[in-house]
């Protein structure tokens with residue numbers, strides 16, 4: 030099965046190992062990811078904050094490329110890119126004037142045929158197939174993750190319907206259970222990590238992350254698992270700072286969901302580049318058992 | 321900070337209310353002040369103003385207050401308020417609109433760091449078609465330093481900030497999470513066309 034793939038800028042820079050993992054995991058699951066040709070930055074939240082037109086037009090160029098690819102689905106692992114692309118698609122479906130204006134500037138026009146998937150949706154589709162269970166070589170026993178969805182997987186600034194529960198999503202929890210991990214029930218699943226505020230408004234971001242960390246620890250989690258490169262980066266790179274400022278002693282490794290699946294599929298931690306975490310993520314790996 | 325007393329100024333309220341409703345696409349008049357948004361807003365402590373208050377200021381025509389409060393800048397666009405609002409009002413769209421209006425009116429941003437960050441981000445994204453994290457941090461750092469010096473923080477403040485960044489940068493570098501190169505979109509002229517169009521429409 031072929032699916033179009035939009036990595037986005039983070040996966041080609043500070044979270045390059047997430048790109049590597051996504052590609053490896055997809056391949057093992059029998060999915061061929063076809064990277065969008067000559068894709069561009071979606072503009073992320075910064076475009077919304079500075080320019081309404083660009084916030085729709087930048088993702089629109091990628092949507093046009095995807096629409097012209099002949100493929101039916103487009104997977105976007107970064108939550109921000111995922112959200113901005115869905116929003117652009119929705120706005121252009123509702124506003125034909127704007128669609129015409131943008132299309133007149135594009136070589137590959139937006140037609141609205143591509144279906145956008147998050148990485149969770151992509152994995153869930155594979156999960157139910159019979160041979161998925163056969164491919165699982167290891168059990169993530171001893172992993173008690175706090176599944177962290179963040180803001181942008183379930184909440185949108187437009188009327189966009191998703192299949193998961195908005196305030197208490199389950200997709201990642203379902204995947205974790207299937208892999209033998211025991212996700213904890215907690216309150217900060219969809220709270221904000223502060224996003225770019227870690228850089229430009231640190232007081233806000235550190236406080237928001239302190240609440241996430243405290244609840245995850247209080248609920249008995251021994252790690253966090255995320256899908257968004259910015260959420261992962263923030264909780265990983267700033268966790269020491271948060272801990273120092275808010276008196277939190279424990280540190281939790283912050284995994285990508287692709288690391289969980291990769292490990293369960295038998296991909297080595299070296300190939301998955303799990304050594305790129307700032308908070309050591311190797312300790313828990315000893316718990317993994319063969320199926 | 322406690323929120324300022326709200327005064328009704330009908331002669332001023334209409335133009336600003338209409339402008340913000342049009343630009344943000346939000347129907348502010350449907351707000352009935354139930355404050356579900358306020359209960360969920362994660363930055364209300366730091367902002368001192370909650371979404372319902374901001375909406376009231378606008379409805380009552382308090383243009384200056386609406387443009388000059390920290391929610392406009394510190395809103396993290398988490399969309400919690402909009403998700404929970406019984407009338408589907410997305411305050412993040414209102415704060416975005418106010419940021420753009422304040423820039424257009426050449427007002428000094430209440431949080432210059434936040435303004436500089438987003439401008440640096442979009443500049444890098446347009447210049448190359450893809451964001452360069454290095455470019456972003458350089459442009460942002462420069463703008464920040466200029467601002468810090470202008471407001472009289474002196475080099476001490478600039479150096480303190482740079483030190484913090486360097487420490488994190490080094491830790492990231494060791495973990496191979498710093499990417500020095502930058503990628504460029506091949507069809508960059510198409511990105512430039514979109515950005516030119518954006519300027520025309522402003």
Ligand code: SF4
Pocket residue numbers: 350351352353354355356357358371372375401404405406407408409
């Ligand atoms: S939740 Fe909606 S209706 Fe209620 S106060 Fe907030 S904006 Fe107004």
Ligand code: SF4
Pocket residue numbers: 357360361362363371394395396397398399400401402411412415
């Ligand atoms: S989107 Fe902005 S205003 Fe709304 S809850 Fe989040 S931070 Fe508060």
